[in-house]
Every structure is written in structure tokens, then in C-alpha cells.
Amino acid sequence: MSSSDLHPNGRLVNIGTHNLALYSHGLSPSSPNDPVVVFISGVASDALNWQAVVRQLSPSVRTYTYDRSGYRNSEFSPLAPSAENIALELSLLLEKAPISNPLILVGHSWAGILIQEFIAMKGTAQIAGLVLVDANHETAPLVMNVNDPILWNKIAAGIDAYSAWGVRSEHKMTPEEWDAFEAAESTDKYKLIAHKEDVEQYLQSFETLRMKELSKQQPLLGNKPVYVIAGTRSRDWTGLYNAGVAKGNGSEEERRYVNEMIATVDEKNAGLMREFLKLSTKSELVFATKSGHFVQLFQPEIVVEGVKWVLNKRTVSA
Numbered sequence: 001m002s003s004s005d006l007h008p009n010g011r012l013v014n015i016g017t018h019n020l021a022l023y024s025h026g027l028s029p030s031s032p033n034d035p036v037v038v039f040i041s042g043v044a045s046d047a048l049n050w051q052a053v054v055r056q057l058s059p060s061v062r063t064y065t066y067d068r069s070g071y072r073n074s075e076f077s078p079l080a081p082s083a084e085n086i087a088l089e090l091s092l093l094l095e096k097a098p099i100s101n102p103l104i105l106v107g108h109s110w111a112g113i114l115i116q117e118f119i120a121m122k123g124t125a126q127i128a129g130l131v132l133v134d135a136n137h138e139t140a141p142l143v144m145n146v147n148d149p150i151l152w153n154k155i156a157a158g159i160d161a162y163s164a165w166g167v168r169s170e171h172k173m174t175p176e177e178w179d180a181f182e183a184a185e186s187t188d189k190y191k192l193i194a195h196k197e198d199v200e201q202y203l204q205s206f207e208t209l210r211m212k213e214l215s216k217q218q219p220l221l222g223n224k225p226v227y228v229i230a231g232t233r234s235r236d237w238t239g240l241y242n243a244g245v246a247k248g249n250g251s252e253e254e255r256r257y258v259n260e261m262i263a264t265v266d267e268k269n270a271g272l273m274r275e276f277l278k279l280s281t282k283s284e285l286v287f288a289t290k291s292g293h294f295v296q297l298f299q300p301e302i303v304v305e306g307v308k309w310v311l312n313k314r315t316v317s318a
């Protein structure tokens with residue numbers, strides 16, 4: 001892969017050990033003090049899951065997406081894809097690009113862990129604000145099991161998750177954007193790095209972060225604006241349940257168990273999202289009631305509003 005093979009808005013950045021693909025959107029900042037937006041994807045996701053959000057943002061806002069090591073146009077890293085190593089590679093990408101403007105970090109799902117590992121490593125000096133999109137809180141596995149084996153191995157066995165969640169029918173990407181998204185996730189390269197992240201690194205990353213005790217340093221970001229978006233997890237799990245039952249999956253006891261999970265998951269998730277409000281004295285929580293976990297695919301406009309809110313709050317306090 002060379003830079004000439006990338007989309008015109010993409011380039012390869014050498015971070016010392018290998019190249020990462022970085023994509024620029026919108027106008028270049030007119031001042032080194034103007035904030036720029038950096039999108040950070042969740043586990044087993046590349047830059048393409050932000051396409052609908054980026055398209056809806058004003059072109060006057062400079063934004064960046066990137067493929068983590070091993071995804072799509074980025075090379076594999078010599079390091080294991082732990083949250084700490086991913087945060088390190090993000091810091092190197094920003095340094096080598098170089099991107100020195102104040103950062104509004106927008107992170108989905110596992111990026112809640114990645115962003116806090118980045119803060120643990122680099123501090124908050126360059127951070128202008130956060131938009132957390134149904135992000136993972138460090139205590140999430142202690143509250144709910146998103147990989148529950150009865151849900152996934154019994155009820156949802158043989159079910160296509162994107163179809164059951166409604167992603168295939170209700171996403172807000174263009175046909176071309178969705179085709180690119182699906183094509184990237186169908187490759188052997190994607191499957192290899194997704195397994196390394198999701199199966200080998202994901203769960204341990206929560207405990208590793210908790211041991212750093214950042215929660216004892218609140219408000220970690222002071223008065224820097226933090227916009228928290230809660231997805232509706234029951235929407236996803238109900239889709240899996242209905243598709244599984246229609247297929248005849250699960251015993252009565254297993255179905256009852258999953259129904260009880262569904263009945264409590266939104267309240268549990270909302271509690272976790274409220275914990276993120278402690279990150280700043282200037283924070284806001286909104287609920288994406290028409291989205292499951294992947295808010296950026298169902299309701300990208302809510303993520304766009306979050307970026308605008310952070311920009312506005314930052315301007316007001318400047």
C-alpha cells in the first residue's frame with residue numbers, strides 16, 4: 001500500500017514502527033489554536049463507521065479519521081492491540097502527522113477505554129473536549145455482560161447481528177459508503193485484527209484501566225466540555241432475541257434469562273453514561289432513543305450535535 005493507492009483525503013503516516021492511514025476532512029484550521037476533531041472507533045472497527053457523521057459535519061470543521069493498526073489501509077503493528085498500545089500509537093500518529101491543534105476526541109464503544117488510556121499517558125493539555133458515543137466505562141463489565149454466552153451462543157446462534165440490530169436496513173450511510181464498510185469487514189485482514197482486539201484484548205483492558213484509578217481524579221478534564229450519548233442497548237438485544245426465537249433458538253429458561261437482561265440493560269447503561277459526566281464540570285447527557293449501540297450508524301446527527309455542542313461550549317468559555 002502506498003499513499004497513491006489511498007483515497008485523495010488519505011495518507012500514510014510513519015509512526016516509527018509501521019504506517020497508519022490517516023484521513024482528513026474539511027478545511028485546514030486557520031490557526032494553531034482552532035480545535036480539530038479526531039474520531040476514534042470502537043473494537044473491531046475502522047474509520048469507515050464514521051462516514052455518515054463526517055459527511056454531515058460542516059466542512060468548516062477540520063476532522064480526522066484513521067485506521068488503527070491492522071485495519072484496512074494501515075499496516076499491522078509489532079505490538080499487541082491492547083488499549084495501552086493503541087493509545088500509544090494514537091499519540092505517535094498525532095505527533096508524526098503532525099496534529100498539534102486542540103483536540104476534540106469523538107469515541108464510540110471501546111474508545112471510551114482508549115481515550116482514557118490516552119489521557120493516562122498524555123494528560124489533558126491538548127484535549128479541548130470529548131464526545132462519548134455509547135462509550136465503554138471502565139466499570140462496564142462489572143455491571144453488564146455485553147458478551148453474555150447465553151445471549152450470543154444460545155439465543156443468537158447463527159444470527160447475523162447487523163440484520164437483527166437493524167443496521168443493514170436502517171443505517172444512514174449512502175449505498176457507496178455501506179458497500180465500502182461491508183467490503184472492509186469481509187477481508188481476512190479485518191477478521192484477524194478484529195479477533196486480536198475483541199477476543200484477546202478487550203476484556204482485560206477494563207481492569208488495566210481501573211488499576212490506574214483515574215476515577216479518583218475527577219473532574220479529570222476540569223471544565224472542558226464533555227458530551228455523552230447513551231444508545232438504547234435493549235434495541236439491539238431485542239433484535240437478537242426476536243431473530244433467535246423466530247429461528248427456534250434457546251430453551252424457555254434461556255429465553256426468560258435473556259428477557260430479564262433486556263429489561264434492565266438500558267437502566268444499567270444509563271448509569272454508566274452518568275459516570276462519564278463526572279469527567280468535567282461542563283458535561284451533558286443525551287439519549288439516542290432510536291439507536292442501538294451504534295449511534296453513529298443510526299442517528300449520526302446526534303453525534304454531529306455533540307461536536308457542535310463541544311465547540312460552542314468551548315467558545316463560550318474561551
